[in-house]
Amino acid sequence: MESVLGRYRNLTILVGVLFLQVLGLAVQVKRTDAENTRLIRIWAVGAVTPFERGLVWMQSSSRNLWHNYFYLRGVRAENRDLKAQIETMRLAEVRMSEDAAQAQRLQQILGFKEQYISKTVAAQVIGSSGSDLSRSVYIDKGSNDGVAADMAVITANGIVGKVLRVYASTSLVLMINDQTSGVGAMLEKSRLQGVLRGTPNGEVILERVMSDEQVTPGETVLSSGGDQIFPKGLPVGTVNKVSPGREMFLNIQIKPSADLNRLEEVLVVTQKQERDAVADALTPRVRAADILAQRLPSVPDKPAGAAASASGENAAGGAKAVAQAEGNARPSAKVPGPGDPAAVPKNAVPKPPGSPTANARAADSESSASNTVDGKTSGAKTSDPKATAVKASQGNATPGEASAKTSTPRSAATTRAPASQAPAPEDRPH
Amino acid sequence: MPITYTSGEQIEVYRFSIPVTIGVPLAALFLQAFVPRRLPFFSIFDLPLLVTIFFAMARRNPISGLFTGAAIGLAQDMLGAYPIGIYGIAKTIVGYLASSLGAKLDVENAGARFLVTLGFYLVHAAIYFTVARGMVSLTLNWSWSRGILAGLANGVLGVGLYFVLDKFKQRT
Numbered sequence: 001m002e003s004v005l006g007r008y009r010n011l012t013i014l015v016g017v018l019f020l021q022v023l024g025l026a027v028q029v030k031r032t033d034a035e036n037t038r039l040i041r042i043w044a045v046g047a048v049t050p051f052e053r054g055l056v057w058m059q060s061s062s063r064n065l066w067h068n069y070f071y072l073r074g075v076r077a078e079n080r081d082l083k084a085q086i087e088t089m090r091l092a093e094v095r096m097s098e099d100a101a102q103a104q105r106l107q108q109i110l111g112f113k114e115q116y117i118s119k120t121v122a123a124q125v126i127g128s129s130g131s132d133l134s135r136s137v138y139i140d141k142g143s144n145d146g147v148a149a150d151m152a153v154i155t156a157n158g159i160v161g162k163v164l165r166v167y168a169s170t171s172l173v174l175m176i177n178d179q180t181s182g183v184g185a186m187l188e189k190s191r192l193q194g195v196l197r198g199t200p201n202g203e204v205i206l207e208r209v210m211s212d213e214q215v216t217p218g219e220t221v222l223s224s225g226g227d228q229i230f231p232k233g234l235p236v237g238t239v240n241k242v243s244p245g246r247e248m249f250l251n252i253q254i255k256p257s258a259d260l261n262r263l264e265e266v267l268v269v270t271q272k273q274e275r276d277a278v279a280d281a282l283t284p285r286v287r288a289a290d291i292l293a294q295r296l297p298s299v300p301d302k303p304a305g306a307a308a309s310a311s312g313e314n315a316a317g318g319a320k321a322v323a324q325a326e327g328n329a330r331p332s333a334k335v336p337g338p339g340d341p342a343a344v345p346k347n348a349v350p351k352p353p354g355s356p357t358a359n360a361r362a363a364d365s366e367s368s369a370s371n372t373v374d375g376k377t378s379g380a381k382t383s384d385p386k387a388t389a390v391k392a393s394q395g396n397a398t399p400g401e402a403s404a405k406t407s408t409p410r411s412a413a414t415t416r417a418p419a420s421q422a423p424a425p426e427d428r429p430h
Numbered sequence: 431m432p433i434t435y436t437s438g439e440q441i442e443v444y445r446f447s448i449p450v451t452i453g454v455p456l457a458a459l460f461l462q463a464f465v466p467r468r469l470p471f472f473s474i475f476d477l478p479l480l481v482t483i484f485f486a487m488a489r490r491n492p493i494s495g496l497f498t499g500a501a502i503g504l505a506q507d508m509l510g511a512y513p514i515g516i517y518g519i520a521k522t523i524v525g526y527l528a529s530s531l532g533a534k535l536d537v538e539n540a541g542a543r544f545l546v547t548l549g550f551y552l553v554h555a556a557i558y559f560t561v562a563r564g565m566v567s568l569t570l571n572w573s574w575s576r577g578i579l580a581g582l583a584n585g586v587l588g589v590g591l592y593f594v595l596d597k598f599k600q601r602t
Binding site for chain 2: 009010013014017018021022024025026028029040041043044045047048051052055125126127128129130131132133134136137138164165172174178179180200201261262263
């Protein structure tokens, strides 16, 4: 026996070493928790990441030196462009805040829970796993910075992945294009839900969408929140290609929003907050008289100037005037029908002047009215509607100014509170 | 003729200093982890595999070769997201085969090195594929075109890298 082992010594050692590795691999596969290999992984990461961190630091320092001192050409023009962009975004924000407020009210009615990203930690990508088949990266933040396993990692463009392993000052992030990752996702328009997975080639596909559903290339994909890691509504990517897949499911190829091959800075979502949906004003109670008023035919529309002076008309006529004033700019702003959740007029129920609710609603009504009506139907003031809308959204519009622009009967009916009592928009309850 | 058969007495066996033995594999692992983030095409290369082949062929000792391959492969596994041992097993076998080949054949010229590297890259990929699918249940797709392309790229890089690493050789 000894002579045989001596004769095949090399082969015996090879078999022994291979056997030990296969045994170790089998143990790891059986035990899904990574704690059994944590120590040796720490050694390897500790040996490599300090060099990576140093190189990244040198790289960013030299880049900062170039950008902050030598490459300042064109900054003024860029600043001007950015200011213009801010103005445009403020205008968009006005419209979106209205939509958001409406959504919050509906969520409150339905008792929804909302999830917010309340705390993030910025991190820099310092390296990768070193394997072409494993799509994971190392970031320079670890448990010392509050990072923990299964935290979401995102960029401004979209989601990146989740934290797989955490060390003291570094973490391993498994990206969404790794074949072992899985993210709950949904299509933005059709709200179809599926599971986002990576492929061995590094592509991202959306699984579990039935083949009889209509999915078009270019459609945006968002996180669904079903995985309990990524908050709902974060951008994931866009549909790149749709083809029939296996077992009656579609094969939907996704182009990730975040450039996963060129990641530099990422955000780790270290804290999420779940709370009840809270609207900025209490949900108005609907009275039978109001519903009845909506169903009854209203009086013909008056000219804009006359409408501005008119007051005391019923809420239904006011709602119609607002709808006409808004025109087609806001598709959801139609004359609501009975039974439609959106049919509940925001300010349909007059409250006694001076009450907090009435005051809050008055301010809301004023800013809302100035956003949508000003310069179109009132005729009372023909200032630039965009500027007024921005002013109102910023809370700079004085109550008197906003009140003067409020021309619809609906607004007139609900904004009888003294102007001095109307709180600024930022003081409204959230 | 790139590959020449020589007797055991004619083959020179080399050794390396301890800093080179430790530093070169570490540098290969570091570059493999760092460079692809900046240059994505670099991920087609497998620097730890090239270093394994070089050390194994230069030492011409199967036991030394398999342990070198095992150590480098396991270190590569530790940096990744998958269970430790997939690269370890593949590089152990490559290290053993490369040193066994180095003990029998003189592979000092560029053409021989290119062919040997191409062959061992494919062997390494096949073992990795088998272990990853068979034991870890990873869904890998074997692609001959990609494998050969990557093998050729590694062969070209290997010839240049071996030329640089030859400077660290010490005769026994």
